Amino acid sequence: MGKTLFDSPSFVNHEGVHAVFDEKTGLRAIIAVHSTARGPAVGGTRMWNYASSAEALEDVLRLSRGMSYKNAVADLEMGGGKSVIIGDSRTQKTPELFRAFGRAVDTLGGIYYAAEDVGVSVADIAEARKVTPYVLGLNDGPEASGDPSPVTAEGVFRSTLTVARRLWKQDDLTGLTVALQGIGHVGGYLADKLHAAGARLVMTDVNTALLSEVAARTNAEIVAPDAIYDVKADIYAPCALGATLNPETLDRITAKAVVGAANNQLATPDIGQRLFERGVLYAPDYVVNGGGIINVASELLARQTGGAYDPQWVEGKLSRLMETLEEILERSATEKRPTHEIADAIAEARINAARDQKAEQRKAA
């Protein structure tokens, strides 16, 4: 028996949780708005064959809160939200389903913007766009931000350089070995950048055709998917799945740093503590991979101002995010606390400041 909404440990001051059902299309979705303190809640839509609606609820509560933190740490004027559609994305997708979902998003009047995520494509979001303006990550029009992966990869790359400067006092990656797990949209761009900066690459992926191609152009060594944890590397770069830092892998990973694009790398927060105690520098996932959401934020800004997607604005925000990463690493060292805790503290301070400011404005009005 699943927990009810307010009893769930994943329910943390969410402003609103909206269950959606459409009889005609069979749409069953949950839209969670964690916070609008810093602006409209923005976060992707995931389509997944959840075993139960309780599991879907847990996921959307956890992910929407994570978006508040990611958006705040990237200093975006956006809050955090997320939505899940319960169903099999390979067999149950229809244009009508996404229009029904779009209508549900529309009823929220702009407090939540949807975008693509696992199981949902840009084409699906474009279908929702026919019935609501409150979606982002489109391919057409002057404001469209397109594929976020190159910007995400650039953020991961710069984070890797930041870590190399701190740990090895060097400005490039010469002589360092990176164990790269996943060479998909982000990992592929990242492999090229790491190679160009002098890193030696050891890589894996379950897509063997793609793996041979990327390995050939970056002079990389290939290992089997499970062997990536045992590679003698300086840096482990998870760019495939979440929760790869877990009790099973912890003793196998000998890298001095973890810097990768994957979301939710720590299986549980105590893994972050254990990495810290072992002297492994964990660059917090949602800071390292914030380039993607910064790219999407430019589309929202363009929509709000009637302007166009602005790569210079994106560059400014990405540079600022990298300064925040430096601050996190510095504070972790001086305060002797794990990096993920410092990142959370910075995000929470920014969210709380915005919330308090709004409350003051309401009082004054």
Ligand code: NAD
């Ligand atoms: P992707 O699906 O294009 O790439 C993932 C790659 O991982 C694929 O090539 C897949 O074959 C491989 N893979 C799957 N299971 C694997 C396994 N067990 N071992 C090794 N490889 C495996 O996804 P992406 O867009 O490159 O995103 C990668 C990660 O970064 C994801 O966790 C995603 O949530 C996160 N992320 C992506 C972006 C973005 O802009 N695309 C932004 C933020 C976070």
